Amino acid sequence: MKRMKKPISLALSLVMITAVLVGSASAAPLIVNGGFETGDFTGWTLTLPSGASASVVTSFTSDQGLLYSPVEGNYFAVLKTNGANLFTKLSQVITIPSGAWVEGWAAFDARDHLPFNDTAYVRIYDETGTTLLATPWFSDVAKVGNYGDDP
Numbered sequence: 001m002k003r004m005k006k007p008i009s010l011a012l013s014l015v016m017i018t019a020v021l022v023g024s025a026s027a028a029p030l031i032v033n034g035g036f037e038t039g040d041f042t043g044w045t046l047t048l049p050s051g052a053s054a055s056v057v058t059s060f061t062s063d064q065g066l067l068y069s070p071v072e073g074n075y076f077a078v079l080k081t082n083g084a085n086l087f088t089k090l091s092q093v094i095t096i097p098s099g100a101w102v103e104g105w106a107a108f109d110a111r112d113h114l115p116f117n118d119t120a121y122v123r124i125y126d127e128t129g130t131t132l133l134a135t136p137w138f139s140d141v142a143k144v145g146n147y148g149d150d151p
Helices: none
Strands: 003-012 015-023 046-049 053-057 078-081 090-097 103-107 119-125 133-140
Touching: 053 090, 078 090, 103 119, 103 133
Parallel strands: none
Antiparallel strands: 003 090, 003 119, 015 078, 015 103, 046 090, 053 078, 119 133
8 A cells, every 4th residue: 555645734814714624435534633622733833923823712703704614623713914025934854655535624814905916725745745736615705705715
C-alpha cells in the first residue's frame, strides 16, 4: 500500500470556519484534532499575520446574522485576517494511505465589498508543501456578494 504525506493547508482571508476530517476504509482519523474537539489548535500549525486572529468556538454569528454551528462534534475553527494579501493559515502534514479520503466543511463570511475581492480556500499540497494538488473549496466576495456569507 503506497502512503503519501500531504500537507493540508487552509489559507484564509477574513473569516473562514472549518472542520477537516480524514477517513479511510478503517475509519481511523488521520488528522490530529481534525474537528478541533480538544477546544484548541492541538496538532495544527497556525500562521497569524499582523492583526489576524484565530479561535476554536462552539458557534459563530456572521455580520449578516447567519448562525454557524459545528457540522459534527462541538467545535470548529474561526480564522480572520486583517489586510490585503495577508492570509491566516492552518496546516497539518498527514499521510494519506491508498483508499483514504479527505472531507470537511468550510464557510466564508466576507465582511467586505467589491472591489476588495477577499478570498478563502482549502488547498492540498504534495509532501514538499510547494506543489498544489487540489483546491477542494474556494470562496470570495465576487461569489458571495458584498458582505455576503458562504456556508
